[in-house]
Amino acid sequence: MSLTTPSASWKSGDAVSDQFPAGLRVLVVDDDPTCLRILEKMLGNCHYEVTKCSRAEAALDLLRDNKDGFDIVISDVHMPDMDGFKLLEHIGLEMDLPVIMMSADDSKNVVMKGVTHGACDYLIKPVRMEALKNIWQHVVRKKKYEWKDKDLEQSGSVEDGERQQKPSDDADYSSSANEGNWRSSKKRKDEEDETEERDDSSTLKKPRVVWSVELHQQFVTAVNQLGIDKAVPKKILELMNVPGLTRENVASHLQKYRLYLRRLSGQHQNGLGNSFMSPQDPAFGSMSSLSGLDLQALASSGQIPPQSLATIQAAALSRATNKSSISVPLVDQRNLFSFDNPNIRFLDGQQQHNNGKQVNLLHGIPTNMDSKQLAALHQSAQPFGNMHINVHSQSGQSNSLLTQLVQPQSRTQMLNEVGSNQVLNLPASVGQPGLSQPIPGAVFGRYGIDNVRAPTYNSLSQPSSVVDFSRSQGMELPGNTIPLASNSGITTFTSKGMLQEDLNSEMKGSRSFLPSFDAFNELNQNRTEDWSLQNVGSTFETAQHSNVQGRLDVAPSVLVQPGFPSDQRNGHIRTTSVNKAAFSAASGLGNITNLGQQLTSSQADNSLRIKSERLPEMGFQNSIFPDQFGQEDLMSALLKQQQEGIVPVENDFAFDEYHLDNLPV
Amino acid sequence: MQRQLANMKQSLFDQGYLDEQFVQLEELQDDANPNFVEEVVTLYYRDSARLVQNIDQALEKSPLDFSKLDSYMHQLKGSCSSIGAKKVKSECTQFREYCRVGNGDGCKRSFQQLKKEYATLRKKLEVYFQ
DSSP states (O other): OOOOSOTTGGGTTTHHHHHTTTTOEEEEEOSOHHHHHHHHHHHHHTTOEEEEESOHHHHHHHHHHSTTSOSEEEEESOOSSSOHHHHHHHHHHHTOOOEEEEESOOOHHHHHHHHHTTOSEEEESSOOHHHHHTTHHHHHHHHHHHHHHHHHHTTTOOOOHHHHOOOHHHHHHHHHHHHHHHHHHHHHTTTTSGGGGGGOOTTSOOOOOOOOHHHHHHHHHHHHHHOTTTOOHHHHHHHHOOTTOOHHHHHHHHHHHHHHHHHHHHHHHHHOOOOTTSOOSSHHHHHHHHHHHHHHHHHHHSOOOHHHHHHHHHHHHHHHHOHHHHHHHHHHHHHHHTTTOOOOHIIIIIHHHHHHSGGGHHHHSOTTOOHHHHHHHHHHSOOSSSBOOOSOOTTSTHHHHHHHHSOTTHHHHHHHHHOOBOOOOHHHHHHOTTTTTTOTTTOOOSSSOBOOOOTTTOTTOOSSSBBOTTGGGGBOOOBTOOEEEOBTSEEHHHHHHHHHHHHHTTSSSOOOOOTTSHHHHHHHHHHHHHHHHHHHHHHHHHHHHHHHTBOEEEOHHHHHOTTOOOHHHHHHHHHHHHHHHHHHHHHHHHHHHHHHHHHHHHHHHTSOOBOOOSOTTTOSBOTTSOBSSOHHHHHHHHHHHHHHOSOOOTTTBBSSSOBGGGSOO | OHHHHHHHHHHHHHTTSBOHHHHHHHHHOOSSSTTHHHHHHHHHHHHHHHHHHHHHHHHHSSSOOHHHHHHHHHHHHHHHHHHTBHHHHHHHHHHHHHHHHTOHHHHHHHHHHHHHHHHHHHHHHHHHHO
16 A cells, blocks of 8 residues: 555544454344354454344345445345345445355355355355454455545546545555455556555445435436446436435446446346346356357357357457456456457456446447347437447446447437348447347347347347347447447347347348358458448447447447448448448457457547457458447548458457458448 | 363364364353353254254155255254354265255155254253353
């Protein structure tokens, strides 16, 4: 911890810190009275303030009634009235408290579940004193994280000079916590070195905000209004206009929300429609596996319908976007996709950014949104232009990309008009966590992990999960759609494909994105036809990139749109772009990931860097990604691409290889 | 007397009735809670009696609901491990294994054994706490 400056300002409220961690207020929830009593005694011996509770519902009530009454919660996994993981989720969303899970069950999948649901630790019963002695670190860590996040939100500027200093008292114990936890801070490490201390002790008086249903609803509305990619805490705060709510509160809630959406998107694949609160079972886990499988399957089948690709891409994208939480899954995805592009940069780069950056553009966007749905999403999402790749740009920053990409509304309109393409109007739903679900293709899983089109989505009936971009020709790229933002990362690609399919309905041939890039080739060919769409696609990609994080939300349709003024063309183009998207999806299985990654990374850049990772076949300009890529960028990238032909535009657009250029216009 | 107690405790450990966790409980005992261990053990027997009864009843049903049995046993196992009841805990594990493979007879036999261990430990601890 860099206690550079004497914790002068922070001294206030540090009174507690002097004794910290003594006095830590712990809530223990377990239906086993023996265990409960033992824990109570052990925690008491650690000088913590313990409150026992044998029922989950009662515990929630307690927490809700005492908003700032507890610092940390320890809960059993198996309880009769409510599943421990569900409780974990509730607490995380409503109160943002660190939660430790406990169980006699030490099997890997249960522990993994804890991780994916956001538990900050997992203890195996019988619990020993030593394990409990250090739980304070989670409290400190969280506080620090929140502070940091706050800072980050502020463009990385350290807001409060005072925060920096952690009371020296805390230094001792905080340091260990700090070191350990910088997961978020790591990302921002460079930006915020100085803010490390900011969090000073966990005892910092930070009034806990209880996110009631109404408050959360207001939050969601604000986020949707702004669009996932544009939803920065500051703006959300303004929109919400709730007295007493601070930006930090919003920032940390936003993070959770994204995580939640992400989880949802993973679910989407399995079945969309996850309610915001629904505990998603390892969305990530499943997502990853799904994506992996999808990709693999697709690859092998060689017929990966664009959808799947899109999904995958989306997944990758979304994954990428989700930086912290998704980083893990992304990694997996990466592997999956390591088809061609080993650089899943998205994941890495983007992740970091995701928090604030667009990265998650795609997240919000259900990748699999059928064009119709996309349209719906579209509304909520910012119109990328049509592409709302809004995959939840939770970070809000991603918004910029998305919006850029999709030239606002005009496109969508065009797209919409052009084809009934179902174009994934993802955007609409992007913002809303719930939206993603409906979009079949675009199911972007709320947070970025848009549903990559898990085959389920594609209303287009994509045979494979691959995003059938081609299908959707009609997809009006209206911004949304391209659910490319693969929702959960991997699968998101597919979702995207779906969107695209919608978009591409017109596109020639369903371009199923064969994973083996063949699809792309086809797409490319298609591209020629519609090439105009290509550009769109490219924009898409860029846009998608932002979401790429996992979500290759880049709905093909979006791709099509980029800047193509001609509506009609768009229709065509869409297909192309869709193809592209699909293509990218296809090629993207490997590429997508890359794209996603690239997107994600590019998102950070905000430029349409379409990393054409190298989907040579893909000529598709990574339309999948692009949410973030501003349209302009995309367009330029696309144009560039075009000239280059299927040359993976690597760096024009963050899309990997998905250059629209490649698509033969 | 103290020595007797110490010997008794030692033998409980040696014979595998109790494990490390029991020591943890003892370490928690202090002047403010001089009977902590006894309190916890009493709590354990009271609560687990209910579970044992549930399992008994479930074992009499036909066909056997293994997942429910497993769930009960998981809870029982958690309690046992909390107080360090080693032998009982290993019987729990055995039982769950039978459940996993769907061996109803195995479950029943294992449970009989478990109840025996359970009762034996209880008696010994009662003496110990006298």
